[in-house]
Amino acid sequence: xxxxxxxxxxxxxxxxxxxxxxxxxxxxxxxxxxxxxxxxxxxxxxxxxxxxxxxxxxxxxxxxxxxxxxxxxxxxxxxxxxxxxxxxxxxxxxxxxxxxxxxxxxxxxxxxxxx
Amino acid sequence: xxxxxxxxxxxxxxxxxxxxxxxxxxxxxxxxxxxxxxxxxxxxxxxxxxxxxxxxxxxxxxxxxxxxxxxxxxxxxxxxxxxxxxxxxxxxxxxxxxxxxxxxxxxxxxxxxxx
DNA sequence: GAACGTACTATCCACTATGGATATATCTAT
DNA sequence: ATAGATATATCCATAGTGGATAGTACGTTC
Numbered sequence: 001x002x003x004x005x006x007x008x009x010x011x012x013x014x015x016x017x018x019x020x021x022x023x024x025x026x027x028x029x030x031x032x033x034x035x036x037x038x039x040x041x042x043x044x045x046x047x048x049x050x051x052x053x054x055x056x057x058x059x060x061x062x063x064x065x066x067x068x069x070x071x072x073x074x075x076x077x078x079x080x081x082x083x084x085x086x087x088x089x090x091x092x093x094x095x096x097x098x099x100x101x102x103x104x105x106x107x108x109x110x111x112x113x114x115x
Numbered sequence: 116x117x118x119x120x121x122x123x124x125x126x127x128x129x130x131x132x133x134x135x136x137x138x139x140x141x142x143x144x145x146x147x148x149x150x151x152x153x154x155x156x157x158x159x160x161x162x163x164x165x166x167x168x169x170x171x172x173x174x175x176x177x178x179x180x181x182x183x184x185x186x187x188x189x190x191x192x193x194x195x196x197x198x199x200x201x202x203x204x205x206x207x208x209x210x211x212x213x214x215x216x217x218x219x220x221x222x223x224x225x226x227x228x229x230x
Numbered sequence: 231g232a233a234c235g236t237a238c239t240a241t242c243c244a245c246t247a248t249g250g251a252t253a254t255a256t257c258t259a260t
Numbered sequence: 261a262t263a264g265a266t267a268t269a270t271c272c273a274t275a276g277t278g279g280a281t282a283g284t285a286c287g288t289t290c
Binding site for chain 2: 276277278279280284285286
Protein backbone atom coordinates (compact mmCIF):
# COMPACT_ATOMS: atom_id res chain seq x y z
CA UNK A 1 0.00 0.00 0.00
CA UNK A 2 1.49 3.24 -1.18
CA UNK A 3 0.40 6.02 1.08
CA UNK A 4 -0.54 8.80 -1.30
CA UNK A 5 -3.23 10.75 0.46
CA UNK A 6 -5.40 13.25 -1.36
CA UNK A 7 -4.18 13.68 -4.91
CA UNK A 8 -4.42 17.39 -5.66
CA UNK A 9 -7.16 18.55 -8.01
CA UNK A 10 -6.85 20.71 -11.09
CA UNK A 11 -5.91 23.44 -11.50
CA UNK A 12 -2.53 22.53 -10.09
CA UNK A 13 -0.78 25.17 -8.03
CA UNK A 14 1.91 26.73 -10.20
CA UNK A 15 4.86 25.54 -8.07
CA UNK A 16 3.61 21.94 -8.22
CA UNK A 17 3.16 22.11 -11.97
CA UNK A 18 6.59 23.61 -12.57
CA UNK A 19 8.35 21.15 -10.31
CA UNK A 20 6.68 18.23 -12.06
CA UNK A 21 7.54 19.65 -15.46
CA UNK A 22 11.17 20.14 -14.48
CA UNK A 23 11.41 16.56 -13.28
CA UNK A 24 10.03 15.14 -16.52
CA UNK A 25 13.33 16.17 -18.05
CA UNK A 26 15.61 14.53 -15.50
CA UNK A 27 15.85 13.61 -11.86
CA UNK A 28 17.04 16.69 -9.99
CA UNK A 29 17.69 17.94 -6.47
CA UNK A 30 15.94 20.89 -4.81
CA UNK A 31 18.01 23.80 -6.00
CA UNK A 32 18.55 22.09 -9.32
CA UNK A 33 14.81 22.07 -9.82
CA UNK A 34 14.56 25.75 -8.99
CA UNK A 35 17.35 26.53 -11.46
CA UNK A 36 15.77 24.44 -14.20
CA UNK A 37 12.38 26.10 -13.66
CA UNK A 38 13.87 29.56 -13.70
CA UNK A 39 15.86 28.82 -16.83
CA UNK A 40 13.10 27.12 -18.80
CA UNK A 41 10.65 29.93 -18.05
CA UNK A 42 13.10 32.71 -18.87
CA UNK A 43 13.11 33.90 -15.30
CA UNK A 44 9.35 34.41 -14.98
CA UNK A 45 9.05 31.71 -12.32
CA UNK A 46 11.28 32.11 -9.29
CA UNK A 47 10.50 29.50 -6.55
CA UNK A 48 11.90 30.77 -3.28
CA UNK A 49 13.28 28.26 -0.78
CA UNK A 50 10.17 28.42 1.35
CA UNK A 51 7.87 27.35 -1.46
CA UNK A 52 10.42 24.93 -2.89
CA UNK A 53 11.13 22.68 0.07
CA UNK A 54 7.66 22.87 1.52
CA UNK A 55 6.17 21.86 -1.80
CA UNK A 56 8.66 19.05 -2.40
CA UNK A 57 7.88 17.55 0.97
CA UNK A 58 4.17 17.73 0.32
CA UNK A 59 4.54 16.24 -3.14
CA UNK A 60 6.42 13.27 -1.76
CA UNK A 61 3.72 12.84 0.85
CA UNK A 62 0.93 12.62 -1.72
CA UNK A 63 2.96 10.48 -4.09
CA UNK A 64 3.60 12.81 -7.02
CA UNK A 65 7.37 12.50 -6.71
CA UNK A 66 9.80 10.12 -5.04
CA UNK A 67 13.21 10.52 -3.59
CA UNK A 68 15.59 8.65 -5.87
CA UNK A 69 19.22 7.56 -5.73
CA UNK A 70 21.67 10.35 -6.40
CA UNK A 71 23.94 10.13 -9.43
CA UNK A 72 27.53 8.99 -8.90
CA UNK A 73 29.81 11.57 -7.35
CA UNK A 74 26.97 13.93 -6.51
CA UNK A 75 27.17 16.29 -3.57
CA UNK A 76 25.83 14.08 -0.75
CA UNK A 77 23.84 16.96 0.70
CA UNK A 78 21.60 16.92 -2.32
CA UNK A 79 18.35 14.99 -2.32
CA UNK A 80 17.26 13.88 -5.76
CA UNK A 81 13.67 13.50 -6.84
CA UNK A 82 11.90 11.76 -9.70
CA UNK A 83 8.32 11.88 -10.99
CA UNK A 84 6.01 9.02 -10.12
CA UNK A 85 3.42 7.61 -12.46
CA UNK A 86 0.74 9.58 -10.61
CA UNK A 87 2.82 12.72 -11.01
CA UNK A 88 3.15 12.13 -14.71
CA UNK A 89 -0.58 11.67 -15.11
CA UNK A 90 -1.25 14.85 -13.19
CA UNK A 91 1.22 17.07 -15.03
CA UNK A 92 -0.23 15.70 -18.21
CA UNK A 93 -3.75 16.65 -17.19
CA UNK A 94 -2.67 20.12 -16.17
CA UNK A 95 -0.79 20.65 -19.42
CA UNK A 96 -3.92 19.67 -21.31
CA UNK A 97 -5.92 22.16 -19.29
CA UNK A 98 -3.45 24.92 -20.15
CA UNK A 99 -3.55 23.91 -23.78
CA UNK A 100 -7.30 24.37 -23.81
CA UNK A 101 -6.88 27.85 -22.35
CA UNK A 102 -4.41 28.70 -25.08
CA UNK A 103 -6.89 27.43 -27.65
CA UNK A 104 -9.54 29.65 -26.10
CA UNK A 105 -7.23 32.63 -26.33
CA UNK A 106 -6.42 31.82 -29.93
CA UNK A 107 -10.11 31.60 -30.80
CA UNK A 108 -10.53 35.10 -29.48
CA UNK A 109 -7.56 36.50 -31.33
CA UNK A 110 -5.63 37.53 -28.28
CA UNK A 111 -2.54 35.49 -29.07
CA UNK A 112 0.39 37.46 -30.50
CA UNK A 113 1.38 36.62 -34.08
CA UNK A 114 3.23 33.39 -34.55
CA UNK A 115 2.47 31.93 -31.15
CA UNK B 116 -4.69 61.21 -17.89
CA UNK B 117 -5.81 57.69 -17.27
CA UNK B 118 -4.99 56.69 -13.74
CA UNK B 119 -3.74 53.15 -14.09
CA UNK B 120 -1.36 52.57 -11.23
CA UNK B 121 0.98 49.57 -11.20
CA UNK B 122 0.19 47.30 -14.13
CA UNK B 123 0.39 43.75 -12.79
CA UNK B 124 3.36 41.64 -13.83
CA UNK B 125 3.36 38.17 -15.33
CA UNK B 126 2.38 35.60 -14.38
CA UNK B 127 -1.14 36.97 -14.08
CA UNK B 128 -3.20 35.74 -11.18
CA UNK B 129 -5.65 33.18 -12.56
CA UNK B 130 -8.80 35.19 -11.73
CA UNK B 131 -7.42 38.23 -13.57
CA UNK B 132 -6.53 36.16 -16.60
CA UNK B 133 -9.89 34.45 -16.76
CA UNK B 134 -11.85 37.67 -16.33
CA UNK B 135 -9.88 39.31 -19.11
CA UNK B 136 -10.36 36.32 -21.37
CA UNK B 137 -14.11 36.27 -20.72
CA UNK B 138 -14.37 39.95 -21.58
CA UNK B 139 -12.57 39.54 -24.89
CA UNK B 140 -15.69 37.74 -26.05
CA UNK B 141 -18.19 40.38 -25.01
CA UNK B 142 -18.86 43.05 -22.42
CA UNK B 143 -20.35 41.34 -19.40
CA UNK B 144 -21.50 42.06 -15.85
CA UNK B 145 -20.06 40.46 -12.71
CA UNK B 146 -22.05 37.26 -12.46
CA UNK B 147 -22.13 37.01 -16.23
CA UNK B 148 -18.35 36.90 -16.20
CA UNK B 149 -18.32 34.18 -13.57
CA UNK B 150 -20.81 32.16 -15.59
CA UNK B 151 -18.83 32.57 -18.82
CA UNK B 152 -15.61 31.55 -17.08
CA UNK B 153 -17.19 28.52 -15.51
CA UNK B 154 -18.74 27.49 -18.79
CA UNK B 155 -15.71 28.00 -20.99
CA UNK B 156 -13.46 26.08 -18.61
CA UNK B 157 -15.90 23.20 -18.17
CA UNK B 158 -16.35 24.03 -14.53
CA UNK B 159 -12.70 23.88 -13.51
CA UNK B 160 -12.63 27.59 -12.64
CA UNK B 161 -15.21 28.72 -10.13
CA UNK B 162 -14.72 32.40 -9.06
CA UNK B 163 -16.55 32.94 -5.81
CA UNK B 164 -18.14 36.32 -5.15
CA UNK B 165 -15.28 37.41 -2.90
CA UNK B 166 -12.64 36.95 -5.56
CA UNK B 167 -14.92 38.17 -8.32
CA UNK B 168 -15.90 41.60 -7.07
CA UNK B 169 -12.65 42.30 -5.31
CA UNK B 170 -10.73 41.52 -8.48
CA UNK B 171 -13.04 43.52 -10.74
CA UNK B 172 -12.62 46.59 -8.57
CA UNK B 173 -8.86 46.22 -8.57
CA UNK B 174 -8.76 45.69 -12.33
CA UNK B 175 -10.71 48.88 -12.93
CA UNK B 176 -8.32 50.69 -10.61
CA UNK B 177 -5.24 49.64 -12.56
CA UNK B 178 -6.89 50.20 -15.92
CA UNK B 179 -7.26 46.65 -17.27
CA UNK B 180 -11.02 46.94 -17.63
CA UNK B 181 -13.56 49.77 -17.73
CA UNK B 182 -17.14 50.06 -16.70
CA UNK B 183 -19.16 50.41 -19.89
CA UNK B 184 -22.75 51.28 -20.75
CA UNK B 185 -25.20 48.48 -20.17
CA UNK B 186 -27.09 47.02 -23.14
CA UNK B 187 -30.68 48.15 -23.68
CA UNK B 188 -33.19 46.67 -21.28
CA UNK B 189 -30.56 45.16 -19.03
CA UNK B 190 -31.19 44.67 -15.36
CA UNK B 191 -30.11 48.05 -13.96
CA UNK B 192 -28.38 46.43 -11.01
CA UNK B 193 -25.80 44.96 -13.32
CA UNK B 194 -22.53 46.72 -13.94
CA UNK B 195 -21.01 45.92 -17.31
CA UNK B 196 -17.29 45.81 -17.99
CA UNK B 197 -15.12 45.88 -21.09
CA UNK B 198 -11.42 45.24 -21.69
CA UNK B 199 -9.14 48.21 -22.15
CA UNK B 200 -6.24 48.30 -24.57
CA UNK B 201 -3.87 47.67 -21.65
CA UNK B 202 -5.98 44.70 -20.60
CA UNK B 203 -5.85 43.27 -24.09
CA UNK B 204 -2.08 43.60 -24.21
CA UNK B 205 -1.76 41.90 -20.85
CA UNK B 206 -4.04 38.96 -21.55
CA UNK B 207 -2.15 38.53 -24.78
CA UNK B 208 1.18 38.37 -22.98
CA UNK B 209 -0.15 35.89 -20.46
CA UNK B 210 -1.63 33.68 -23.16
CA UNK B 211 1.74 33.66 -24.87
CA UNK B 212 3.39 32.64 -21.62
CA UNK B 213 0.95 29.77 -21.22
CA UNK B 214 1.54 28.74 -24.81
CA UNK B 215 5.25 28.46 -24.12
CA UNK B 216 4.51 26.23 -21.11
CA UNK B 217 2.38 24.01 -23.30
CA UNK B 218 5.19 23.85 -25.84
CA UNK B 219 7.56 22.87 -23.04
CA UNK B 220 5.19 20.10 -21.96
CA UNK B 221 4.86 18.90 -25.53
CA UNK B 222 8.63 18.77 -25.92
CA UNK B 223 8.76 16.48 -22.93
CA UNK B 224 6.00 14.23 -24.14
CA UNK B 225 3.67 14.86 -21.26
CA UNK B 226 0.78 16.08 -23.38
CA UNK B 227 -2.00 13.54 -23.93
CA UNK B 228 -2.51 12.36 -27.51
CA UNK B 229 -4.16 14.84 -29.81
CA UNK B 230 -3.78 17.89 -27.60
C1' DG C 231 -50.17 45.42 -5.19
C1' DA C 232 -48.09 42.56 -1.52
C1' DA C 233 -45.30 38.99 -0.57
C1' DC C 234 -41.92 35.74 -1.82
C1' DG C 235 -38.10 33.91 -3.98
C1' DT C 236 -34.20 35.07 -6.77
C1' DA C 237 -30.41 37.82 -8.92
C1' DC C 238 -26.88 41.02 -8.12
C1' DT C 239 -23.28 43.69 -6.01
C1' DA C 240 -20.51 44.24 -2.08
C1' DT C 241 -17.90 43.48 2.15
C1' DC C 242 -16.10 40.48 5.85
C1' DC C 243 -13.53 36.78 7.72
C1' DA C 244 -11.12 32.50 8.18
C1' DC C 245 -8.01 29.82 5.83
C1' DT C 246 -4.38 28.78 2.51
C1' DA C 247 -0.27 29.77 -0.14
C1' DT C 248 3.75 32.35 -1.12
C1' DG C 249 8.38 33.82 -0.71
C1' DG C 250 11.94 36.22 1.93
C1' DA C 251 14.71 35.77 6.20
C1' DT C 252 17.01 32.93 8.99
C1' DA C 253 19.35 28.68 10.81
C1' DT C 254 22.35 24.90 10.28
C1' DA C 255 25.28 21.82 8.05
C1' DT C 256 28.56 20.58 4.50
C1' DC C 257 31.03 21.12 0.40
C1' DT C 258 35.02 23.39 -2.33
C1' DA C 259 38.87 26.31 -2.96
C1' DT C 260 42.68 28.85 -1.49
C1' DA D 261 42.40 26.10 8.45
C1' DT D 262 39.58 29.64 6.94
C1' DA D 263 36.28 31.67 3.83
C1' DG D 264 32.74 31.50 0.83
C1' DA D 265 29.39 29.08 -1.64
C1' DT D 266 25.91 25.41 -1.77
C1' DA D 267 22.15 22.87 0.14
C1' DT D 268 18.22 21.62 2.97
C1' DA D 269 14.92 23.11 6.19
C1' DT D 270 11.93 25.97 9.07
C1' DC D 271 9.80 30.42 10.43
C1' DC D 272 7.18 34.43 9.77
C1' DA D 273 4.90 38.24 7.63
C1' DT D 274 2.16 39.13 3.82
C1' DA D 275 -0.91 38.29 0.04
C1' DG D 276 -4.66 35.85 -2.15
C1' DT D 277 -8.74 32.90 -2.12
C1' DG D 278 -13.38 31.71 -1.58
C1' DG D 279 -17.30 30.97 1.50
C1' DA D 280 -20.55 33.48 4.54
C1' DT D 281 -23.12 37.26 5.16
C1' DA D 282 -25.52 41.58 4.14
C1' DG D 283 -28.39 44.58 1.66
C1' DT D 284 -30.90 46.02 -2.24
C1' DA D 285 -33.67 45.58 -6.26
C1' DC D 286 -35.94 42.65 -9.63
C1' DG D 287 -39.62 39.45 -11.31
C1' DT D 288 -43.42 36.48 -10.45
C1' DT D 289 -47.36 34.71 -8.43
C1' DC D 290 -51.39 35.07 -5.99
